[in-house]
Amino acid sequence: MYKVLETGGQLTQKDLIRETSLPSRKVRYALNRLKDEQFLIERHYFIDARQSLYGLITRKPEVIAV
Structure with missing residues (x-):
């Protein structure tokens, strides 16, 4: 599922x-x-209010101080 959302x-x-x-x-x-x-993340799908849009939360990579 993650890969499908990542590419789609x-x-x-x-x-x-x-x-x-x-x-x-x-x-x-x-x-x-x-x-x-x-x-x-789940968002409202304004074209059809009965459905939701699902997408991945984009996160910045964590920087580790050395």
């Missing part, structure tokens, strides 16, 4: 199901796991 940008749950060919339950589970681990 922001997608709806229906788009993710289509892209991965996974059942909707597995897609929801993966989205919840990514959201719990703070890798995922």
Whole structure:
């Protein structure tokens, strides 16, 4: 799921199901796991208010001082 979002940008749950060919339950589970681990951002999909757009949170790499 992470790789699909990484290459596909922001997608709806229906788009993710289509892209991965996974059942909707597995897609929801993966989205919840990514959201719990703070890798995922969920936004309103204004074209269809019943859906949400999912995308990855872009993080800057942490710099470690030596």
